[in-house]
Amino acid sequence: MITQLVTAIRELRDIVPAWDSLTRHALEPNVFYESWALFPALESLSAQDRVAVLLVWSDATHSRLTGLFPLVQQHSYQQFPARHWLNWLHPHCPLGTPLVDKLYATETLQALFEWLHEHSGALAFSLNKIPAEGEFAHYLRLCAQDQGCLLNEKDIWERALLKAETSGENYVLMHQRKKKRKEYSRLRRRLESLGKLEFQALLPGQGQSLSDWINDFLRLEEQGWKGRALTAMSCHGGEREFAEHLMRNAAANGQLMMLRLLVDGKSIAIKLNLVSATQGSYALKIAYHEDYAAYSPGVLLELENIYRTLNDTSLEWMDSCATPNHPMIDHLWVERRKMVNFHLSTQHPLSKPLLHTMQFVKSAYHYYKRK
Secondary structure: OEEEEEOOHHHHHOOHHHHHHHHHOEOOOOHHHOHHHHHHHHHHHOOOOOOEEEEEEOOOOOOOEEEEEEEEEEEEEOOEEEEEEEEOOOOOOOOOOOEEEOOOHHHHHHHHHHHHHHHHOOOEEEEEEEEOOOHHHHHHHHHHHHHOOOEEEEEEEEEEEEEOOOOHHHHHHHHOOHHHHHHHHHHHHHHHOOOOEEEEEEOOOOOOOHHHHHHHHHHHHHHOHHHHOOOOOOOOHHHHHHHHHHHHHHHHOOOEEEEEEEEOOEEEEEEEEEEOOOOEEEEEEEEEOHHHHHHOHHHHHHHHHHHHHHHHOOOOEEEOOOOOOOOOHHHHOOEEEEEEEEEEEOOOOOHHHHHHHHHHHHHHHHHHHHO
């Protein structure tokens, strides 16, 4: 296996065919690291982070790309001065699973560890926001054990997951109490009293009126609390550029899914999903008009998302990408995806003592905080 650390975005343009092939054969999908999604992020959001991409090739002729790891180097590990490499997660990237060829998983991770030991100079290496029960986590644990590395995985949480195992109607009927279903119907009738109520969907493979969808989403998100908190995707020039390119690229690749709720032709809620190359999907963003908050337009649109995903697509699952204990989506979706942050030692003699010490300090802090 051959490793190559790329720091110039233009060099990645030449490997897109190999990159896209790796995406289709990945051990686990990650839509945010697919070429069409990562390029806009690298071009618009990476200036302050100095992102590098570690590539792993099957041989010196670069005949097959078997690993792609977007990385960033920091000069501290949990506030302790130390060289620290970790996977790059931009503000709109809720998943950090690297792309690893499922036929070369062990060899690719061994090449990663070799690069860490011989070339990175790191005292610590972190992989954040990884599915704890996925195939990548399984191979990482095996490889870390084989290499004699300390693997810390105490940062664990759960987020909602939607699995396509039945129809939308059956899913809601099975998992929502009758009282809740009546409440949703009441909210819908109240909205219908204001004007013509309409749900619209832009499903994977469709692209009609794309500019209207993009503008509706950016406008609604900026008008709400995310705009006031300056976290909306249109609040900063680079992030707006990223959002527009991301959605256009997703549509061009047949991997965009958007839903919206309208009253008399006016959008009052809109949802942005991204679809991976291998039948999974990610509920990235939702926005709603706060003047209609009393009618819960976001909840009604999330219900429509269940119907559309389970009835009108071939998607196998949808990751909520939500924060832990999310007050809305956790009540609508019953399955959970366990997530973890991995922290690994390197061959540096101070690496294991550093990880042990930082974990002890963190555990003591949480213990006394609970007390």
